[in-house]
Each structure stands twice: as C-alpha cells, then as structure tokens.
Amino acid sequence: MTVRVRIAPSPTGNLHIGTARTALFNWLYARRHGGTFLLRIEDTDRERSREEYVQNILAGLKWLGLAVDEGPFFQTQRLPQYQAAIQGLLDRGLAYFCYCREEELEALRESQRAQKLAPRYDNRHRHLTPAQRAAYEAEGRRPVVRFRIEEPREVVWHDLVRGEIRWQTQDLGGDMVIARIEADGSVGLPLYNFAVVVDDLDMGITHVVRGEDHIANTAKQILLYEALGATPPAFGHLPLILNPQGAKISKRDGATSVDEFRQMGFLPQAFTNYMVLLGWSRRTAKSCSISLPQPSGLILTG
Numbered sequence: 001m002t003v004r005v006r007i008a009p010s011p012t013g014n015l016h017i018g019t020a021r022t023a024l025f026n027w028l029y030a031r032r033h034g035g036t037f038l039l040r041i042e043d044t045d046r047e048r049s050r051e052e053y054v055q056n057i058l059a060g061l062k063w064l065g066l067a068v069d070e071g072p073f074f075q076t077q078r079l080p081q082y083q084a085a086i087q088g089l090l091d092r093g094l095a096y097f098c099y100c101r102e103e104e105l106e107a108l109r110e111s112q113r114a115q116k117l118a119p120r121y122d123n124r125h126r127h128l129t130p131a132q133r134a135a136y137e138a139e140g141r142r143p144v145v146r147f148r149i150e151e152p153r154e155v156v157w158h159d160l161v162r163g164e165i166r167w168q169t170q171d172l173g174g175d176m177v178i179a180r181i182e183a184d185g186s187v188g189l190p191l192y193n194f195a196v197v198v199d200d201l202d203m204g205i206t207h208v209v210r211g212e213d214h215i216a217n218t219a220k221q222i223l224l225y226e227a228l229g230a231t232p233p234a235f236g237h238l239p240l241i242l243n244p245q246g247a248k249i250s251k252r253d254g255a256t257s258v259d260e261f262r263q264m265g266f267l268p269q270a271f272t273n274y275m276v277l278l279g280w281s282r283r284t285a286k287s288c289s290i291s292l293p294q295p296s297g298l299i300l301t302g
C-alpha cells in the first residue's frame with residue numbers, strides 16, 4: 001500500500017501551531033514510508049474563509065520545510081462530486097430532506113434541556129410522505145439534507161494513537177445535516193463531515209491523522225464511508241497542544257500562529273524540532289504505531 005496522507009486546514013485564520021504540528025506528523029509519516037503528502041483547503045465556510053489565510057497557510061508550510069506533494073485542492077471547486085454522492089444517498093433512502101425551521105429545532109432543544117436530556121434532533125422528518133413534503137415546499141420552506149444514523153449501534157475503530165475507540169450512535173445527536181438546499185433547488189456545498197469523507201475517498205487517503213478534537217466526527221465519518229460502500233482509512237488522533245492549565249492553547253496564552261513565531265525570530269528548524277518533541281516520549285513512541293523517523297536536523301532524545 002502506498003501511504004497517502006493529508007492536512008485539511010480551513011482558511012478561516014492563519015496557520016495555527018496545532019495544524020502545523022498535524023502537518024509535521026503527516027509529512028514525516030509520508031516521508032518515512034515513501035508516501036504522498038496532500039494539502040486540501042477546506043473552504044466550504046464561505047463567510048469566514050479568506051484568500052489571505054490560504055496564502056498564510058501555504059507560506060507557513062513552506063517556511064517549515066513541509067513540501068506538499070499534491071494540492072492544494074479546494075473544496076469549493078468540488079461541488080459536482082459532492083452533489084453526485086449526496087444524490088446517491090438520497091436515491092438509496094440513506095439521506096432525506098428535513099424541512100424543520102430553526103425555531104422548531106430550538107423549541108425541541110429547549111424541551112430536551114428542560115428534561116435534562118442532551119440536545120439532539122429527533123429524526124421527525126425521516127419518514128415524510130410525498131404529500132407532507134409537498135405541503136412544506138408549498139409553504140416555501142427550504143430543506144436541508146440529513147443522513148440517517150441508525151440507533152442503537154456501536155461504531156468501533158482501532159485508532160493508530162489511542163487504540164480501540166468505541167462510540168455509540170445514540171450519542172451522535174440524531175440524523176445529521178450533510179448539506180443545505182439552495183434557492184434553485186440544487187444541493188449546496190456540503191458540511192464538513194460529508195465533504196471530508198468524499199474528499200478523502202476521492203484522494204485515496206490511506207491514513208487520516210488529525211487532532212483528537214475530531215474523534216466524535218470520526219464515528220460519523222465511518223458511518224458515511226459505510227453508506228458510500230467504501231472502506232474507511234486508518235485513523236490516528238493526536239493529542240492537542242495544551243496550555244499549562246491543561247486547556248486547549250488559545251490566543252490568550254500568547255502566540256498561536258506559525259507566522260508569529262517566525263516574526264519573533266525563531267528558526268524553522270528549532271520550531272519543527274520543538275513541535276516534534278511535544279507529545280513524544282518513550283511511552284507514546286512505544287504505544288503509538290506511527291513510527292517517527294529521525295530526519296536530519298531534527299533531534300529526538302529520550
């Protein structure tokens with residue numbers, strides 16, 4: 001198997017140190033195995049995505065010396081592929097149109113909170129009749145596409161970093177929105193969880209290595225791979241970079257973007273060396289099936 005890995009940043013901010021570290025691990029893994037390292041720009045959030053951030057991400061990776069073998073690919077240029085995949089799910093009854101209004105969903109969440117239940121969609125539009133659908137359409141409601149999540153069920157995968165992970169589908173929040181429908185009736189740009197699966201499949205990604213804040217997404221994504229008739233890639237979830245208080249590092253802790261470190265005068269070699277050591281120890285190296293190579297210029301001690 002030829003290793004194909006990627007990073008998939010959203011251009012909603014400058015290259016973050018966490019993304020840079022994820023990029024570094026993916027790049028090292030690709031280089032170690034003679035594989036390919038891809039860059040995909042996840043720009044489906046049109047309001048918050050900016051060209052200047054795309055440029056900042058590209059410049060940051062270059063400064064770090066993490067050469068990209070393929071890409072950048074842009075999700076906004078892949079709408080036809082997403083539309084075809086969504087149509088396939090709709091045709092097979094694995095996805096459906098939901099016409100709920102935001103106020104209705106808010107009322108549902110409110111009543112769940114009052115009963116001390118976790119907020120979730122109650123799948124109420126899963127079995128609409130054609131007449132009900134026509135009535136909602138006549139009211140001028142614009143639907144979203146939801147993917148059916150069967151419950152109860154357990155999703156299990158062997159994480160490359162964390163070992164076996166089990167997730168109950170009852171905890172995924174009900175049938176999930178994968179895309180919105182545009183005013184002209186066409187399927188619009190999909191949401192993250194759907195686009196990422198179609199992309200990783202089309203791009204032949206063999207190992208998805210990313211931050212552990214995506215673990216709950218992975219359970220959803222595995223269900224989507226299954227619905228699309230595909231075998232999921234291997235998944236590895238890296239611990240996040242934390243501040244001394246144990247919370248996710250944020251602007252309040254100081255510099256978070258690669259560019260800020262560059263401006264402070266850090267050398268890229270020193271910066272990558274620090275990142276590769278952060279989260280590495282004899283113990284993690286032993287339990288982790290990602291074996292880090294020792295590229296020249298990087299010092300691994302322990």
Ligand code: GLU
Binds near residue numbers: 010042209210214
């Ligand atoms: N766009 C996602 C992020 O920036 C990508 C996550 C992934 O690697 O799947 O967190």
